Amino acid sequence: MGARLLEGKEVADRIGKDLAVRIAALKEKGVVPGLAVIIVGDDPASVSYVTMKGKACQDLGMYSLTVREPADLREEALLHLIDELNRDPKVHGILVQLPVPGHIDVGKVIAAIDPKKDVDGFHPTNVGKMLIGEDGGFLPATPYGIHVMLSAYGIDVAGKHVVVVGRSNIVGKPMAAMLMQKGIDATVTVCHSRTRDLKAMTLQADVLISGIGKALFITADMVKEGAVVADAGSNRIDDPSTPKGYRFVGDVDFDNVKEKASAITPVPKGVGPMTIVMLMSNTVLAAEGSLER
Numbered sequence: 618m619g620a621r622l623l624e625g626k627e628v629a630d631r632i633g634k635d636l637a638v639r640i641a642a643l644k645e646k647g648v649v650p651g652l653a654v655i656i657v658g659d660d661p662a663s664v665s666y667v668t669m670k671g672k673a674c675q676d677l678g679m680y681s682l683t684v685r686e687p688a689d690l691r692e693e694a695l696l697h698l699i700d701e702l703n704r705d706p707k708v709h710g711i712l713v714q715l716p717v718p719g720h721i722d723v724g725k726v727i728a729a730i731d732p733k734k735d736v737d738g739f740h741p742t743n744v745g746k747m748l749i750g751e752d753g754g755f756l757p758a759t760p761y762g763i764h765v766m767l768s769a770y771g772i773d774v775a776g777k778h779v780v781v782v783g784r785s786n787i788v789g790k791p792m793a794a795m796l797m798q799k800g801i802d803a804t805v806t807v808c809h810s811r812t813r814d815l816k817a818m819t820l821q822a823d824v825l826i827s828g829i830g831k832a833l834f835i836t837a838d839m840v841k842e843g844a845v846v847a848d849a850g851s852n853r854i855d856d857p858s859t860p861k862g863y864r865f866v867g868d869v870d871f872d873n874v875k876e877k878a879s880a881i882t883p884v885p886k887g888v889g890p891m892t893i894v895m896l897m898s899n900t901v902l903a904a905e906g907s908l909e910r
């Protein structure tokens with residue numbers, strides 16, 4: 618293997634230890650950081666993400682509330698529930714697991730969350746703060762985790778060409794917004810499904826970040842020799858050789874790309890654990906912020 622392995626799991630474990638100290642300090646002041654997660658419907662992937670988030674809270678001694686609602690929940694009822702959680706002092710962070718069923722307006726739902734409790738960082742107020750480079754908001758956990766992980770490995774993106782593949786509101790767009798900020802100073806290109814000649818773009822990347830949702834899509838011929846590769850993708854593929862009959866792979870063809878890259882995240886245990894720990898970090902930050910109000 619040529620590339621250095623960027624082990625998100627190890628970085629996340631270290632961050633978790635720092636969080637434990639901050640949580641203990643909050644508890645001494647009578648505050649237990651609390652995260653409420655709302656899930657509408659029973660999509661298996663969403664259920665598994667929600668379970669992981671609840672477990673992460675419990676492992677850190679935080680208060681965790683999971684609200685499971687049926688897929689036919691009315692939009693008004695969801696907005697009412699969010700309103701209640703906005704006013705609940707035990708809850709410092711609120712997230713609605715996405716996607717929500719089609720009859721619910723996701724924009725309305727996100728806008729209903731108190732920006733001070735929007736630990737996913739999806740509320741327009743927090744997105745705006747991120748874009749203009751203002752402190753005091755919450756950064757979306759997946760791109761935030763990627764940036765923190767790169768920094769933890771001493772990978773400085775300043776002046777480098779970062780190519781982000783994917784422009785979703787939860788991965789690609791916030792990733793680009795974060796890395797282009799003054800002081801972080803990457804030169805960022807964002808690609809998507811309408812990009813002409815994607816390979817010509819990805820081959821220019823000093824740092825290539827993928828959030829597409831297509832298994833093993835980024836192949837070695839799309840990667841420049843010595844590039845750093847971060848893979849946010851998490852895609853289920855059939856694998857009869859495993860006990861469950863399936864496994865998760867990234868967007869990147871890891872086995873071949875690792876021979877060309879200088880550093881690369883694995884899937885699993887790469888970006889995934891960083892996402893969870895940054896969500897916990899945002900919740901602790903929200904709890905600390907509640908002391909100042």
Ligand code: NAP
Pocket residue numbers: 759782783784785786787788789808809810811812815828829830831849850851852888889892893
């Ligand atoms: P999404 O909303 O479906 O967005 C996918 C993006 O990829 C879109 O911008 C799309 O372009 C682009 N895309 C799709 N096919 C493409 C192609 N052939 N060439 C170039 N661009 C292409 O997905 P998402 O929610 O951002 O998730 C992306 C991946 O990240 C998924 O595998 C998801 O499971 C994973 N994820 C992981 C974590 C984690 O914790 N590790 C967290 C969140 C998401 P258009 O905009 O043109 O459609």
